[in-house]
Amino acid sequence: MKKILLSAFLLASVTAFAQDTMNDDNDQRDREEIPYNQWSLDFGIGAHHPHNLTAPGFFVNNPSFFSGDLGVRYMINDKFGINLDLGLNYFENADKEEDQSGEFQTNAYRAGLEGVVNVGTILGFREWTDTFNVLGHGGIGMTAIRFDEDINDETDWTGHFIVGITPQIKLSDNFALNLDASIVGYLSTDASLDGTREQARTDFDGFVSNYTIGLNWYLGNKEVHADWYNGSESARISELEERVATLETNNADDDQDGVPNYLDRDNTTESGVRVDNKGRALDVNKNGIPDDMESALDSRYAKKGAIASGANGVDGDGLIKQLINDGYVNVYFEFNSTKPTQYSLSSINFLATYLRDNPEVSATLTGYADEIGSEDYNKNLSERRAKMVNDILVATGVDASRLSYNGEGEDDSVEKSSSQARQLVRRVKFQVN
Missing domain, CATH: 3.30.1330.60 (OmpA-like domain)
Structure with a gap:
């Protein structure tokens, strides 16, 4: 678990480092309009399972429902971004007779900041697919654990770390389907997850594994989001070829009056007729x-x-x-x-x-x-x-x-x-x- 925590901190650090080390690239993009959208809202719902977080005699179904997640994400460039993560985990006792669990209901509300890595872009996915991608994410935050008031009316505030991986399938220019697998570890807790046992947990033996399915909703008026932007050399060459073709079309002079098409208000003037600077016959x-x-x-x-x-x-x-x-x-x-x-x-x-x-x-x-x-x-x-x-x-x-x-x-x-x-x-x- 210590390795997982270290990975989460490293991932967040990489994002900050990427923002500093790519200033030259960003300065260039400041001079040219950024060709992709950078904001998205990321939704997910699904199941989870807590590990080593309940007191003896208390059990949960495996998997358990309900887990929900909302992210407000900003991509610094097409490889790295940051995400404001909001999540909810609802835990209750197992409903199977053989488990013979004590009854409890607990909600865990979390908020945190994560670094995001566009794994697909870094590994060159855009060279062979425009519909499949993978994001990695990790960071830290705070969690408020609310127990059943009949069991424990205190709110247990604890820090947490989160690390996960998110495969994506592109549905359109505005939406993508995502499947997320994450691990949420609590840095310290005052009570077991069921609220019955007091404890001062400072190790990382207990954690929650989350599995959600959801949507990425891309915001902006560009044709593509940073998740799917192809900034490879071949794509840039193709883009330059399109620009050259557009310039050739715009600078053509169909009616041969000396005024290029993109400035010509009347592209049907007769040959030999004098025109003004907008291509209109005098x-x-x-x-x-x-x-x-x-x-x-x-x-x-x-x-x-x-x-x-x-x-x-x-x-x-x-x-x-x-x-x-x-x-x-x-x-x-x-x-x-x-x-x-x-x-x-x-x-x-x-x-x-x-x-x-x-x-x-x-x-x-x-x-x-x-x-x-x-x-x-x-x-x-x-x-x-x-x-x-x-x-x-x-x-x-x-x-x-x-x-x-x-x-x-x-x-x-x-x-x-x-x-x-x-x-x-x-x-x-x-x-x-």
């Missing part, structure tokens, strides 16, 4: 069309005043009608969406203005989809896109009787593997007559 006049696209349209199709003056032998209304029917005025959509892109709203306004200025003209709206997805789905999607534009035009004041719409389904005229090309066919085009 649009000084706030008309929904990127400035670079607007100036290109002006230079390619018509200058200001050309329409009104009938440049190139075409009257203004005739040129507008030609532009619309030749497919230069379209409404575009994002993938699998019926909501027009922001820059396409000016095209809807363009057609609405033309229809208001030419009340005898009607328009047909034809929707299209790219080739991603089934034909039936894309047929329906293209019709819903056309209807959406139809509804917007009606909302602007265009008479619904002047509009008709339909969906043509997939437009396979562009390269299916090119996301930029597919953007061009996700559209609604106009035909005026």
